[in-house]
Amino acid sequence: MVSRRITIVDVARHAGVSTTAVSKVLRNAYGASPEMQAKVRAAIQELGYRPSAAARGLRGQTYTIGVLLPDLRNPFFADILDGIAERLGGTDYQVLMASSGNDQQGEAxxxxxxxxxxxxxxVLIAPVASPRRLQSVARTVPTVVVGRHGHSPDYDTVTDDDFSGAALVVDHLVGLGHRRIAHIEHLETDAVRLREMPNARRADGYRHAMRAHxxxxxxxxxxxxxxxxxGYAGARELLSREPRPTAIFAGADIVAMGVFDALAEAGLSAPADVSLAGYDDTTxxxxxPISLTTVDQAGHQMGGQAAxxxxERIGDRGRPTSQVRLSPALVTRGTTAAPGAGP
Amino acid sequence: MVSRRITIVDVARHAGVSTTAVSKVLRNAYGASPEMQAKVRAAIQELGYRPSAAARGLRGQTYTIGVLLPDLRNPFFADILDGIAERLGGTDYQVLMASSGNDQQGEAxxxxxxxxxxxxxxVLIAPVASPRRLQSVARTVPTVVVGRHGHSPDYDTVTDDDFSGAALVVDHLVGLGHRRIAHIEHLETDAVRLREMPNARRADGYRHAMRAHxxxxxxxxxxxxxxxxxGYAGARELLSREPRPTAIFAGADIVAMGVFDALAEAGLSAPADVSLAGYDDTTxxxxxPISLTTVDQAGHQMGGQAAxxxxERIGDRGRPTSQVRLSPALVTRGTTAAPGAGP
DNA sequence: ACGAGTATGGAAAACGTTGCTCAGCATAGA
DNA sequence: TCTATGCTGAGCAACGTTTTCCATACTCGT
Incomplete structure (x- = not known):
């Protein structure tokens, strides 16, 4: 009923060669003549053979790459995945993902x-683990960390320049004539994370750009x-200020959705009463109806670079690590306008 | 530098027992005295041993469950994943996902x-493969298919009652006073898929409910x-009808986003000029600003049932298959109102 | 014709686990 | 006292690959 799986032995027998030979062909390894390759490939085709990744893993590679993402609901991560998948398209690698729910234990x-x-x-996307732990993972398996600043001798990083991304938003709003520009950030207390997490960089970028103006x-x-x-809580707090800010820069698009809620509750709307900008350019x-001004993080490119x-690291574990930093771009849409432009 | 991984042999030696004994403890298998269990567990702790899934897979189980989802961007699938993760929480199983990009080749x-x-x-979520192929997968590995009607002796299914979900929408719109209610569906030509895919069921449900009224x-x-x-193309087509429909039922929330585009282009808005409903209750x-009337598919429950x-099927591959069907619920929001209620 | 060097293909030993078989040793029953 | 019966735990052969040699069979220059 459930037939035994075809193994490398079956292929070898069918092609009249050794299993070594088949293995060589499978891996494009040195020491297989064109004729033999042809014979073996034919046998593989005929039998519909597929190598067992489990068995492969015991000695060599599994041709599997794991991607850890904090949250399935943030479509920004889907962009990164697309980039990874595209870069890995021609290779034998398969991507498997896992979602950690943004908590440290689940991630570990x-x-x-x-x-x-x-x-x-x-590939660890925006991990919350301590640098120590990241190091330990990276010493066990080739690792690339995406979306987290700071660097290590053991893993490569790909980040977006969150600092200048925030500046893009502030510049845009100032250009429209705003002065009272408020920001909603993700509360961070841990010292290390304050240095490494993107949200902290965005807040820094906001502060710096405000001063520059x-x-x-x-x-x-x-x-x-x-x-x-x-976003809702933050906006309620900001809207209660006297005088009220004329623009709110939310640290992430999803935060801006909460700002919409608070605006509606206060009988206000964007951009008529308050301009609103997000970050991520999520789908x-x-x-x-949303048409949110935001910052495009080039997730697709980030994924491609990470892959x-x-x-490269799988190919040579000893090579020095590199830090790739990509530049964000402002995407102007309907939620930002000159102050007081409303009815 | 990169230290050799701790294996079951190390644990056995450290605890002064055989590898068999360690294996038994790991799997809670029969034939291990409490003292031995204690000794072994202590050794495992001390050495920080973790079993290699690759090696396990060669003989026994890998404790890994794969979830195939067509699209990372549809948050409805995240609900299903949550349900699966919750149900699997207490077990030793790990969930790994892969996203197929909705195309048949990638899925295969x-x-x-x-x-x-x-x-x-x-767990295959809304797969596009032919039933033949699904059968063949299911005969190789325990399989549950989510979001696809039809049944098989080899795999279990979990579906939402799309037929009555569509009726919920039509009933709601008729209740508001609409008569000219149009529908946008996903074009399906394949006979088998016409029978099994949710989109076809929704269209059938729409037709049936319209006649019932x-x-x-x-x-x-x-x-x-x-x-x-x-959605954009479909809405353009429908809006050009004479007389124009007073309500559009889009077969999926993402389709409704395209309808918004077409409405804006025609200088119309929802619900003032045209009522609009979707399906899926995506995030x-x-x-x-969107506030879309839609249908909640109870993704969380679907995931739990699937897990x-x-x-159960992993426990007993021979058991007869079951088909679980869940009931959808209407979520009324701001895009539907009585016809002609606009300015 | 001969030796050195170079392809080519195979035998066999890993890799880390599980499952089968069996030995040892109490304990209980006769 | 002897045998039958459980129970524990050990030894060893899988599982399906890759990898490290090693043995050939060529090729080429002399």
């Missing part, structure tokens, strides 16, 4: 799981969290 | 990849695709 469990499964490499005294930050609820930001670095 | 490649990696079971002559369907572009449907069925 999943990285362990990936290591246990002998993955050839892992001579608006240091207008700096106003609500520290909540990068969620819709965080929904472009939807007609490239990972392949 | 990924199911193969999961089989190659000796996964203990797979004596509105059979008002049935109007644009067949495009379940994408934003498909963005609830965002303030339950899969565990």
């Amino acid at each position: 469990r999943l990285t362990e799981a990936m290591i246990d499964r002998s993955m050839d490499g892992v 001579g608006l240091g005294d207008q700096i106003d930050i609500a520290a909540t969290s990068y969620t819709r609820e965080g 929904f930001a472009s939807f007609g 490239r670095l990972l392949l | 490649r990924l199911t193969e990849a999961m089989i190659d990696r000796s996964m203990d079971g797979v 004596g509105l059979g002559d008002q049935i109007d369907i644009a067949a495009t695709s379940y994408t934003r572009e498909g 963005f449907a609830s965002f303030g 339950r069925l899969l565990l």
Whole structure:
């Protein structure tokens, strides 16, 4: 009924060669003549043979790359995945993902799981683990960390320049005539994370850009969290200020959705009463009724770079690590306008 | 530098027992005295041993469950994943996902990849493969298919009752006073898929409900695709009718986003000029500026059921298959109102 | 014709686990 | 006392690959 799986032995017998020979052909390894390659490939075709990744993992590679993402609901991560998938398209590698739910314990469990499964490499997207832990993972398996600043001798990093991304937003709003520009950030207390996490960089970029425009005294930050609820709470706080800010820069698009809630509750709208900008250029930001001004992080490119670095590291684990930093771009849409332009 | 991984042999030596004994403890297998269990567990702790899933896969299980999803961007699938993760929380199983990009070839490649990696079971979410292929996968590995009607002796299914979900929408719109209610569906030509795919069921449900309300002559369907572009094209087509429909039922939330585009282009808005409903209750449907009336598919429950069925099937591959069907619920928001209620 | 060097293909030993078989040793029953 | 019966735990052969040699069979220059 459930027939035994075809193995390399079957292929070897069918082609009249040794299993060594078949293995060589499979891996494009040196020491196989064209005729033999042809014979073996024919046998593989005929029998419909597929190598067992489990068995391969015992000695060599599994041709599996693990991607850890914090959250399935943030479409920005899908862009990164697309980039990874595209770069890995021509290769034999398969991508398997796991979602950690943004908590440290779950993240640790999943990285362990990936290591246990002998993955050839892992891409950690916006991980929350301590640098120590990241190091330890990276010493066990080739690792690329995406979306987290700071660098290590053991893993490569790909980041977006969050500092200048925030500046793009502030510049844009100032250009429209705004002065009272407030910001909603993700509350961070841990010292290490304050240095490494993108949200902290965005807040720094906001502060710096405000000062550069001579608006240091207008700096106003609500520290909540990068969620819709965080956006709602943060916006309520900011809207209660006297005088009210004329523009709100939310640290992430999803946060801007919460700002919409607070605006509606206060009987206000964007951009008529308050201009609103997000960050990430997630898919929904472009939807007609939302039409959110935001910052495009080039997730696709980030993924592609991450995959490239990972392949290079798998190829040579000793090579020095590199830090790739990409530049964000402002995407102007309907939620930002000159102050007081409303009815 | 890169230290050799701790193996079961190290643990056995450290605890002064055989590898067999360690293996038994690991798997809670029969034939291990409490003292021995204690000794072994202590050794495992001390050495920080973790079993290699690759090696396990060669003989026994890998404790890995694969989930294939067509699209990372549809947050509805995240709900399903949550349900699966929750149900699997207490067990030793790990969930790894792969996204197929909704194309038949990619889907096939990924199911193969999961089989190659000796996964203990797979959950296929809204697969596009032919029933023949699904059967063949299911005969190789325990399988649960989510979101696809039809049944098989080899795999279990979990579906939403799309037929009555569509009726919920039509009932709601008729209740508001609409008569000219149009529908945008995903064009399907393949006979098998017409029977099994949710989109076809939704269209059938729409037709049936319209007739049940004596509105059979008002049935109007644009067949495009379940994408934003498909929604735009479909809505353009429907809006050019004379007289214009007063309500559009889009077969999926993402389709409704395209309808927004077409409405804006025609200088119309929802619900003032045209009522609009979607399907799926994706995350963005609830965002303030969108506030889309839609149908909640209970993704969380679907995932939980799928995980339950899969565990049962892994436990006993011979058991008869079951088909679980869940009931959808209407979520009324701001895009539907009585016809002619606009300015 | 001969030796050195170079392709080519194979035998066999890993890799880390599980499952089968069996030995040892109590304990209980006769 | 002797045998039957459980129970524990050990030894060893899988599982399906890759990898490290090693043995050939060529090729080429002398």
